[in-house]
């Protein structure tokens with residue numbers, strides 16, 4: 227299959243300028259380009275909008291729409307807000323720490339660093355209220371293999387029980403038995 231990477235992921239934003247300023251000035255993304263239209267190209271309906279693209283890596287963009295005529299934006303009320311998020315990867319936990327400092331110095335509330343066993347992450351809100359995660363992978367080859375080997379069985383079990391099994395990603399970076407709430411499987 228020839229899929230290479232994300233071209234872009236697109237979210238709605240409340241204010242395109244504030245969004246571009248936030249992602250460029252605080253997170254260091256590049257404002258690559260924008261498209262403004264009064265009619266939706268795919269459906270033809272009237273819905274004036276600007277579509278801004280922030281370059282994450284060559285050929286991959288984080289994109290936002292600001293709509294000028296639509297009702298105020300909201301989020302899915304039936305899905306917990308910790309589920310609705312976007313995650314950006316950095317190369318090391320030092321970088322995660324650096325972003326935490328930059329964001330807090332700008333007056334933005336930051337949750338974490340949270341250790342998921344396979345990721346170390348911080349969480350905060352962008353100007354539209356999107357929950358953003360900055361994360362680094364802390365996935366050893368050994369743990370990657372263990373998780374991969376277990377993934378089919380885990381999905382099968384979840385499909386039957388809709389409950390997490392008594393096994394999780396241990397803080398030390400290996401799969402371990404339960405009993406300790408810290409050992410619960412990957413969560414946000």
Ligand SMILES: [Fe+2]
Pocket residue numbers: 311313359414
């Ligand atoms: Fe996440």
